[in-house]
Amino acid sequence: MVSSSVLGFPRIGGNREVKKAVEAYWAGKLSAEQLLEATAEVRKVSWKDLKERGVDYIPSGEFSLYDHVLDHATAFNVIPSRYLGQDLSPLDIYFAMGRGRQADGVDVPASEMKKWFDSNYHFVVPEFSESTDFKLNLNRALISYKEAKAAGYVTRPVVLGPLTFLLLGKAGKDAKPGFEPISLLPKLLPIYTQLLSELKAEGVEWVQIDEPVLVLDSAEKYAAEFTSAYNELVKNSPKILLTTYFGRLDSNLKFVSKLPVAGLHIDLDREPGQLDAVLAAIKDTPIVLSLGLVSGRNIWKTDFQAAIRLAQKAQDTLGPDRIIIATSSSLLHTPVSLASEKKLPAETKDWFSFALEKAREVAVIAAALSGSQDLRISSALEENRESIAKRRQFESTSDDQVRKRVAAITPDQLQRKSPFSVRRKAQQDHLKLPKFPTTTIGSFPQTKEIRAARAKFTKGEITAEEYEGFLKKEIEEVVRFQEKVGLDLLVHGEPERNDMVQYFGEQLQGFVFTQNGWVQSYGSRYVRPPIIVSDVSRAAPMTVKWSSYAQSVSSKPMKGMLTGPVTILNWSFPRVDVSREIQSKQLALALRDEVIDLESAGIQAIQVDEPAIREGLPLRRVDWDNYLTWAVDSFRLSTAGVKDTTQTHSHFCYSDFDDIFPSIQRLDADVISIEASKSDMKLLSTFKAFGYSNEIGPGVYDIHSPRVPGEQEIKDRVAAMLAHLSEDLLFINPDCGLKTRGWKETEASLKNLVAAARWARENYP
Numbered sequence: 001m002v003s004s005s006v007l008g009f010p011r012i013g014g015n016r017e018v019k020k021a022v023e024a025y026w027a028g029k030l031s032a033e034q035l036l037e038a039t040a041e042v043r044k045v046s047w048k049d050l051k052e053r054g055v056d057y058i059p060s061g062e063f064s065l066y067d068h069v070l071d072h073a074t075a076f077n078v079i080p081s082r083y084l085g086q087d088l089s090p091l092d093i094y095f096a097m098g099r100g101r102q103a104d105g106v107d108v109p110a111s112e113m114k115k116w117f118d119s120n121y122h123f124v125v126p127e128f129s130e131s132t133d134f135k136l137n138l139n140r141a142l143i144s145y146k147e148a149k150a151a152g153y154v155t156r157p158v159v160l161g162p163l164t165f166l167l168l169g170k171a172g173k174d175a176k177p178g179f180e181p182i183s184l185l186p187k188l189l190p191i192y193t194q195l196l197s198e199l200k201a202e203g204v205e206w207v208q209i210d211e212p213v214l215v216l217d218s219a220e221k222y223a224a225e226f227t228s229a230y231n232e233l234v235k236n237s238p239k240i241l242l243t244t245y246f247g248r249l250d251s252n253l254k255f256v257s258k259l260p261v262a263g264l265h266i267d268l269d270r271e272p273g274q275l276d277a278v279l280a281a282i283k284d285t286p287i288v289l290s291l292g293l294v295s296g297r298n299i300w301k302t303d304f305q306a307a308i309r310l311a312q313k314a315q316d317t318l319g320p321d322r323i324i325i326a327t328s329s330s331l332l333h334t335p336v337s338l339a340s341e342k343k344l345p346a347e348t349k350d351w352f353s354f355a356l357e358k359a360r361e362v363a364v365i366a367a368a369l370s371g372s373q374d375l376r377i378s379s380a381l382e383e384n385r386e387s388i389a390k391r392r393q394f395e396s397t398s399d400d401q402v403r404k405r406v407a408a409i410t411p412d413q414l415q416r417k418s419p420f421s422v423r424r425k426a427q428q429d430h431l432k433l434p435k436f437p438t439t440t441i442g443s444f445p446q447t448k449e450i451r452a453a454r455a456k457f458t459k460g461e462i463t464a465e466e467y468e469g470f471l472k473k474e475i476e477e478v479v480r481f482q483e484k485v486g487l488d489l490l491v492h493g494e495p496e497r498n499d500m501v502q503y504f505g506e507q508l509q510g511f512v513f514t515q516n517g518w519v520q521s522y523g524s525r526y527v528r529p530p531i532i533v534s535d536v537s538r539a540a541p542m543t544v545k546w547s548s549y550a551q552s553v554s555s556k557p558m559k560g561m562l563t564g565p566v567t568i569l570n571w572s573f574p575r576v577d578v579s580r581e582i583q584s585k586q587l588a589l590a591l592r593d594e595v596i597d598l599e600s601a602g603i604q605a606i607q608v609d610e611p612a613i614r615e616g617l618p619l620r621r622v623d624w625d626n627y628l629t630w631a632v633d634s635f636r637l638s639t640a641g642v643k644d645t646t647q648t649h650s651h652f653c654y655s656d657f658d659d660i661f662p663s664i665q666r667l668d669a670d671v672i673s674i675e676a677s678k679s680d681m682k683l684l685s686t687f688k689a690f691g692y693s694n695e696i697g698p699g700v701y702d703i704h705s706p707r708v709p710g711e712q713e714i715k716d717r718v719a720a721m722l723a724h725l726s727e728d729l730l731f732i733n734p735d736c737g738l739k740t741r742g743w744k745e746t747e748a749s750l751k752n753l754v755a756a757a758r759w760a761r762e763n764y765p
């Protein structure tokens with residue numbers, strides 16, 4: 001019999017119960033017991049839902065109040081000393097690590113977060129050192145297994161693998177120079193052995209051990225460590241399902257197929273091409289293969305016929321008892337259920353599958369492969385065939401205008417009229433910015449009033465005219481504020497935006513939106529990614545009204561503000577019937593028209609933000625060039641249509657550029673702003689080493705904290721920057737938008753920033 005499985009489930013709860021309970025606990029409105037009760041209920045419902053949909057292997061232990069890597073670290077006693085000795089409960093230590101804590105005399109910043117592979121989910125980076133004292137504080141896998149069993153469900157516990165745990169971690173502050181977390185493997189394995197043997201003693205049949213690092217190039221270096229670790233772990237353990245996802249095993253398959261594990265999971269949604277190689281490598285072993293056919297990363301209904309075709313191949317080679325039909329990864333990256341979408345047209349809704357619908361999909365595919373005669377299965381297959389056919393038909397109805405336009409893109413459309421040196425002169429004459437120009441990254445505080453007005457407008461409680469009047473008043477106030485503080489290049493402040501991607505998605509053709517399609521970004525922060533369903537085009541100008549209004553009330557130059565094509569694509573659920581490259585170029589053309597319209601409306605500087613360009617980088621290095629080529633071309637396509645006198649800007653809120661530096665240069669933006677306030681100035685020497693020639697504003701202070709940077713502190717930063725960068729190229733700005741800040745600290749910080757710029761003008765004339 002072919003069986004079915006789900007690798008992990010969203011944690012938010014069907015009605016955001018977990019998010020609400022966690023935030024209520026933080027606000028002191030819920031006790032720890034009440035929090036745990038509320039979340040236990042959500043887990044119980046998830047198990048029941050998965051069971052009812054016919055899933056054979058139901059996960060447990062992957063639920064989290066904040067982040068599963070943080071769960072794992074605290075359970076294994078990997079807790080930096082700064083969080084200890086403050087009289088905090090284990091739960092509060094856990095949250096302090098995730099989000100920092102500033103209360104009752106305790107003041108500790110949060111641990112670093114990083115993006116989980118190429119997703120928009122952030123995990124808390126574990127910190128290791130020679131003195132890390134691994135202990136099993138909590139066998140979460142065992143506890144959750146028992147919890148599920150008591151509720152009547154037999155589950156397959158999920159555990160983060162030892163290699164992934166160490167390789168995703170970093171050296172803590174107390175580590176000696178040159179320390180590498182992987183050196184702790186021998187010390188760590190006994191703890192895993194303890195965990196696994198306790199599971200075995202409890203009668204657990206299978207355990208899912210996640211080792212997603214196996215889809216990275218870097219895993220190849222650790223073949224010996226993987227081999228010795230798993231040889232050790234299998235000695236006293238339930239059957240191990242070694243789980244990989246988000247990519248392909250490639251050359252790592254050589255050693256992975258020889259590991260003594262009972263099962264292997266591969267992602268066939270992302271990388272269907274790896275199936276043949278994997279089958280060849282494991283066919284003479286006893287390994288059970290879990291086929292990740294139902295996407296854990298996107299929301300499209302699975303094409304059963306295509307999935308069955310692929311699975312049949314595996315079944316022919318391995319036999320029905322050695323295959324499992326599974327989601328490609330945890331369903332963490334998808335919303336809970338389509339059932340709560342009341343506004344999507346039925347036809348559109350029929351294209352999608354969220355977590356619960358996906359759970360049914362794995363069960364149906366498995367039953368079909370087992371030759372089930374159940375009428376419900378045959379009718380599910382039939383419905384799926386019809387639905388997919390309808391979707392294919394819809395997908396084939398293209399917007400020919402848009403497609404032709406993409407096909408007709410010429411190299412000169414990617415090229416500004418003159419080289420930077422010529423443009424720079426033209427822009428100096430045109431914009432007349434002083435030396436060390438001051439500017440901001442776009443947004444100003446999104447106040448309660450702004451959010452309330454937006455909510456009223458959405459609910460129809462105020463008219464479009466009233467809402468527009470409100471926004472114009474906001475814009476004018478923000479402009480007056482910037483004039484008063486003395487900034488040089490102004491912005492309109494973005495009060496109209498609900499979100500930097502959603503706002504544009506809502507105005508473009510080709511997107512649809514969910515009411516309840518929440519996906520975890522980090523901790524209790526969830527986003528609702530728009531879904532791209534068809535060819536993208538711009539029906540009408542999107543921001544021209546706001547920017548030109550802002551310009552009309554000031555004599556200082558105004559910077560237009562757009563989100564870039566690659567960022568809109570990476571923060572949406574993309575289509576799967578056309579490539580990401582095509583979608584990105586369609587977006588780029590729509591933005592190109594907007595950029596040209598802004599210019600025609602008298603806007604002399606235009607910023608196109610691309611904060612997501614780096615996270616979209618493929619996991620395998622061989623795939624980088626292709627991605628970077630179309631990503632950079634898309635940015636150029638959106639910005640290169642303007643005159644030499646118009647200054648283009650771009651913004652990235654990170655500083656990890658070493659790997660992609662030539663691509664940043666190739667964007668050929670006149671000015672870029674980057675996050676350099678938290679990193680040291682080493683970054684800037686990279687710019688110097690690569691001979692970066694255009695203008696640049698490395699953030700002079702960190703906007704992620706309410707702390708006001710002193711005037712002297714900013715002067716010192718500017719001076720340090722000038723040791724690396726030419727004084728003619730330096731812009732002075734914060735390191736990201738100010739939307740999450742309050743007005744008080746914004747005013748104080750920007751005054752100091754302007755004072756520092758004035759000081760620089762006097763001291764570096």
Ligand code: MET
Pocket residue numbers: 441442443500561609611651653736737738739
């Ligand atoms: C995450 S980058 C944000 C850029 C945007 N223009 C803002 O200021 O909010």
Ligand SMILES: [Zn+2]
Pocket residue numbers: 441611651652653735736737
């Ligand atoms: Zn930013």
